[in-house]
Amino acid sequence: MSAYKHIDNRGKEIPLPLGKVVCVGRNYLKHIEELNNEVPSEPLLFMKPATALCSLKQPVIIPKDKGACHNELEVAVLIKSPLSNGSSEEAKNAIWGIGLGLDLTLRDVQSKLKAKGQPWERAKAFDYSCPVSQFIEKKHIQDYANLEFSLKVAGKLRQQGNTKQMIYSITDLIVEISKHFKLMPGDIVMTGTPEGVGPLCAEEQLEVTLENHFSVGTFVI
Numbered sequence: 001m002s003a004y005k006h007i008d009n010r011g012k013e014i015p016l017p018l019g020k021v022v023c024v025g026r027n028y029l030k031h032i033e034e035l036n037n038e039v040p041s042e043p044l045l046f047m048k049p050a051t052a053l054c055s056l057k058q059p060v061i062i063p064k065d066k067g068a069c070h071n072e073l074e075v076a077v078l079i080k081s082p083l084s085n086g087s088s089e090e091a092k093n094a095i096w097g098i099g100l101g102l103d104l105t106l107r108d109v110q111s112k113l114k115a116k117g118q119p120w121e122r123a124k125a126f127d128y129s130c131p132v133s134q135f136i137e138k139k140h141i142q143d144y145a146n147l148e149f150s151l152k153v154a155g156k157l158r159q160q161g162n163t164k165q166m167i168y169s170i171t172d173l174i175v176e177i178s179k180h181f182k183l184m185p186g187d188i189v190m191t192g193t194p195e196g197v198g199p200l201c202a203e204e205q206l207e208v209t210l211e212n213h214f215s216v217g218t219f220v221i
């Protein structure tokens, strides 16, 4: 596993450091329904450390002895400038670009933690729990409030989402996050998963697609 770096759509390294990953839970209604969760009155936030990051172009490593590991394909936003208590305009200006990421989740572990009212890090923040794609620079994205993305597992469509189905938009999420945690250059915001989460198995082929921008193929080990 080579060290993770942010990469653009031409395969070039983006000159931003590695930072934290701020994740959003329960941002799509149909996903909330499939897990019988409540609709949140404000965005549900949690974090993954930089050690969770790896490239989607490398094999996706799932833990073998901790129960089901679920796919959650999400739009990932790469941050380019510091942001604290930002306005909508400042939030938009803080975005470098958009990619896709998997918020890998140990669902059995998470269910036990949820039942005990404990934090989710054991289920969400383990090493390589956040494989991410290349990032498309903001100027090449027409409208990030209307972006189609999908995940195929073993050749079958498992997740298909559009950012217009989000409860909280990308801009709203960045504004809200910046009220609680200062966002820094190189941080990534994972914006929540649409429905279709499910267990991944070793040797399954994965294909993630962001509209006509890119498709990345990989497999699970």
Ligand code: ZN
Binding pocket: 023, 024, 025, 072, 074, 103, 192, 193
């Ligand atoms: Zn997620």
